[in-house]
Amino acid sequence: MREGCVTLDLPADLLRAPLDAPGCWTPLGLTPVSAGFPSPAEDYADKRLDINDYLVRNPVSTFFFPVRGDSMQGAEIFDGDILVVDRSVRAQHGHVVVAFVNGERLVKRLHCRGGRLALLAENPAYPALEVVDGCELEIWGVVIGKFKRLPA
Amino acid sequence: MFALVDCNNFYASCEKLFDPKLAGRPLVVLSNNDGCVVARSAEAKALGVPMGVPWFKIQALAREHGIVARSSNYALYADMSNRVVEILSGFTPCMEVYSIDESFLDVRGFADRVAHGQLMRQRIAHWLGLPVCVGIAPTKTLAKLANHIAKKDPCFEGVCDLAQMAPEARASLFAAIEVGEVWGVGCRTAEQLARMNIHTVADLAHADPQAMRRCFSVVLERTVRELNGTACIALEEMAPPKQQIMASRSFGQWVEDLPTLKEAVAAYTSRAAEKLRQQGCVAGALTVMIRTNPFKPEAPQYQRSVTVPLTCPTDDTRVLVRIATRTLEGIFKAGFVYQKAGVMLSELTPPTARQASLFGDGEGEDARAGPLMATLDAINQRWGRGTVRSLAAGVTQPWQMRREQLSPAYTTSWDDLPVVHGG
Numbered sequence: 294m295r296e297g298c299v300t301l302d303l304p305a306d307l308l309r310a311p312l313d314a315p316g317c318w319t320p321l322g323l324t325p326v327s328a329g330f331p332s333p334a335e336d337y338a339d340k341r342l343d344i345n346d347y348l349v350r351n352p353v354s355t356f357f358f359p360v361r362g363d364s365m366q367g368a369e370i371f372d373g374d375i376l377v378v379d380r381s382v383r384a385q386h387g388h389v390v391v392a393f394v395n396g397e398r399l400v401k402r403l404h405c406r407g408g409r410l411a412l413l414a415e416n417p418a419y420p421a422l423e424v425v426d427g428c429e430l431e432i433w434g435v436v437i438g439k440f441k442r443l444p445a
Numbered sequence: 446m447f448a449l450v451d452c453n454n455f456y457a458s459c460e461k462l463f464d465p466k467l468a469g470r471p472l473v474v475l476s477n478n479d480g481c482v483v484a485r486s487a488e489a490k491a492l493g494v495p496m497g498v499p500w501f502k503i504q505a506l507a508r509e510h511g512i513v514a515r516s517s518n519y520a521l522y523a524d525m526s527n528r529v530v531e532i533l534s535g536f537t538p539c540m541e542v543y544s545i546d547e548s549f550l551d552v553r554g555f556a557d558r559v560a561h562g563q564l565m566r567q568r569i570a571h572w573l574g575l576p577v578c579v580g581i582a583p584t585k586t587l588a589k590l591a592n593h594i595a596k597k598d599p600c601f602e603g604v605c606d607l608a609q610m611a612p613e614a615r616a617s618l619f620a621a622i623e624v625g626e627v628w629g630v631g632c633r634t635a636e637q638l639a640r641m642n643i644h645t646v647a648d649l650a651h652a653d654p655q656a657m658r659r660c661f662s663v664v665l666e667r668t669v670r671e672l673n674g675t676a677c678i679a680l681e682e683m684a685p686p687k688q689q690i691m692a693s694r695s696f697g698q699w700v701e702d703l704p705t706l707k708e709a710v711a712a713y714t715s716r717a718a719e720k721l722r723q724q725g726c727v728a729g730a731l732t733v734m735i736r737t738n739p740f741k742p743e744a745p746q747y748q749r750s751v752t753v754p755l756t757c758p759t760d761d762t763r764v765l766v767r768i769a770t771r772t773l774e775g776i777f778k779a780g781f782v783y784q785k786a787g788v789m790l791s792e793l794t795p796p797t798a799r800q801a802s803l804f805g806d807g808e809g810e811d812a813r814a815g816p817l818m819a820t821l822d823a824i825n826q827r828w829g830r831g832t833v834r835s836l837a838a839g840v841t842q843p844w845q846m847r848r849e850q851l852s853p854a855y856t857t858s859w860d861d862l863p864v865v866h867g868g
Contacts, residue, residue: 353531354572356855357862364867376865381572391865393465400865414867429468433574 348438354381356434358391358398365389365400367415370439376400377438389436394422395429400436446558446581446608447680448550449588450533450565452526453576453596455546456484459525460515462574463855463863471512475500478695478847479516516848524856528573536565541680549585551680562604581606585678586671589628590646594618619647629668634661646672687724692717693734693787697847700783706735707770708839713788714769715835718762719825721790722818727758729792731765733772738784749776758794761814762821765790766835829858 349355358376368389370376378391390403392412401412401422410424424430452458456474461467471488475481482489482498492510494503500514507514526545533540539551555561562579569577580592587607595605607615624645625635641660643649650672658666667677692713700706710733721728736748753772759765769788824833831838853861 351572353528358865359862360867361864362867370867375862380574393468396466396468398465398863398865400867416867419867431465431468 344440348377348440349379350437351379351381354434355379358400360400360439364414364416364419365402368402370400370415370436371441374439374441376436377440378434379437380434382435382437384432384435391433391436393429393431393433394424398433403432446551446553446555446583447585447588447676448552448558448562448565449543449580449585449592450529450548450550450569450577451580451592451596452529452546452569453578454484454486454490455526455575456515456517456522457486457489458575459521460518460852461486462525463521464852467513471510472515473500473512474515474517475850476517478697479514479849480695483517514850516851518852518854520854520857521852525573525575529569529575529577532569532572533565536561539680539682541682549588549680552581559604559606559609562606563602566603577603579604581608583608583674584671584676585680586628586668587674590619590622590626590672593622593626616647619650620645622646624649627668627672629664634665637661688791688793690717690720690724690728690790690793691787692720693785693789694846695785696783696844698843699738700786700844701779701781703774703777703779705839705844706777706783706786707773707837708842709786709844710735710769710773710788711766711835711837712839712842713786714766715762715838717788717790718760718765718818719822721793722760722822724793725795726793727760727796728755728765728790729758729794730754730790731768731772732787732789732791733769733776734787734789735773735776735783736785737781745781747778747781749778751776752789752791754792758792758796759814760796761818762835763814766837770837 345352356378358378360370360372360374360376363372365371370389376391382388384390384403386403386405388403390401390412392399392401392403394412399412399422402415404411404413404421410430412422412424412430414421457472460472460474467486469488470486471492471494472486473482473489473494474484476483479500482494482496482500482503485494485496489512492506492512494506494512503512506512522545529546530540530542530548533548533550537550537552541549543549552558552561558581562581565579566577569575578592578595580588580590580595581604582588582591591605591607594607595601595603598605610618622645623635624630624638624643625632627646627649630638630649637660638644638649643652649669652669654666654669657669670677694709694713696709700709714731730752732750732752734748734750737744737746739746739748751772753768755768757764773786821833825831853863855861855863
């Protein structure tokens with residue numbers, strides 16, 4: 294017998310066929326052989342959970358921004374958190390947004406009600422930023438989540 | 446029917462997107478080693494900064510107007526470019542990514558082409574913050590021209606469809622655009638055409654295609670036919686596999702000694718080999734070239750390039766680096782200040798066509814090289830380019846190109862993410 298190969302036992306009815314059945318050579322280890330019972334979970338196998346599916350809705354328009362400072366504590370956004378910012382979400386009153394204001398990148402709560410346009414902090418120590426004429430404001434994207442690693 | 450979607454001032458727009466301090470300021474992006482201006486923001490264009498001008502030549506203007514310069518941040522531009530392509534592929538799968546900032550789309554069967562063009566524009570502006578223009582026409586050459594018109598004339602609101610424009614309107618537009626703006630007509634051709642009294646797009650469209658073929662080439666004949674609405678250039682949805690892979694750069698600082706030059710050549714070879722494996726090919730020949738700075742005629746000049754055929758076509762970085770450095774030793778001459786080196790891999794074939802060599806090293810070595818190279822590529826893809834590299838490519842790499850005004854890799858590196866402040 295050639296090394297690394299094994300002859301298969303051909304079924305009896307094939308051997309009785311009129312053709313001269315050739316010896317069939319198959320390399321060892323080509324297909325996994327499972328002895329014993331098939332896994333009872335086989336039909337129920339699901340994809341392992343991916344944190345991206347949970348945090349990111351639209352990958353193409355999603356960007357990450359780390360936070361510096363404590364002014365958004367009230368919105369449970371803390372120093373060192375990484376924000377998930379989705380540009381494809383339309384910013385509305387009450388959304389937490391990343392905004393470019395007068396040359397700064399900020400994270401604030403958007404307020405636009407009753408003719409007042411302002412960026413609010415979620416910490417009483419910080420004043421609201423009223424958007425008045427002449428103020429350069431760009432709502433960059435809407436914050437839809439956050440994540441952080443812990444030392445361990 | 447084609448649509449050409451082209452990002453406006455792409456590199457400059459990417460830089461402005463993440464840096465709020467650049468809002469409203471004139472910005473230029475510089476080429477490798479911070480040499481020349483390769484992209485300009487609208488503000489910089491308005492100041493008359495020409496394309497391609499060396500940065501040192503516009504220092505006075507830059508100081509006077511506060512022009513900001515950035516080094517080319519290819520990691521950022523490539524990521525943003527891929528995002529643009531992803532958004533466009535949501536409109537049609539029939540597209541050709543023509544360059545980092547341009548894509549051709551097949552828009553046959555789109556009911557309202559201008560409305561779709563506007564939707565593409567709005568979506569890319571909204572989702573990515575990048576401005577684009579859309580040119581629509583029955584040929585690629587005309588679509589390019591339509592894009593040019595959409596960019597220059599604000600009344601089109603960024604989308605120009607030449608196919609549904611009245612012939613008289615189109616004619617008057619074509620009569621006002623210089624022939625040099627036509628896709629494939631370079632400076633030299635434009636000068637020659639001017640001597641034949643062909644100055645505008647309209648002039649070229651009315652030229653005799655046969656005569657253009659006789660005087661220039663079949664390419665210009667095709668251009669004339671395309672300008673008249675006959676599509677001669679098809680959409681290339683799959684880029685044909687490259688016949689050569691080139692890795693060459695000017696050095697960040699002049700290099701005089703062989704060991705440093707060897708490092709650079711080894712690094713370029715590694716990069717070229719990585720691209721080779723991405724393409725799933727093996728190389729049958731390797732070229733090494735070195736040269737001094739031709740723009741310093743007072744310094745002693747030397748340049749040399751040698752191609753060596755490979756007995757055993759390969760994609761193994763180790764083998765290629767060994768051959769490249771040995772080849773370099775053969776052409777290196779001391780006493781010159783080198784400014785550039787390059788490595789080219791050619792005679793690319795799929796590995797199946799590999800010819801067994803009479804004098805090869807045997808199969809044992811090859812069998813392990815495949816998995817090793819795959820592992821190398823996987824590590825470098827996961828942990829960043831150059832995480833595992835041939836020691837021949839050096840550790841400190843003083844020859845690396847200069848990028849002193851480089852912005853962070855805002856979207857592709859955890860260490861470079863743009864910080865937002867709460868205060």
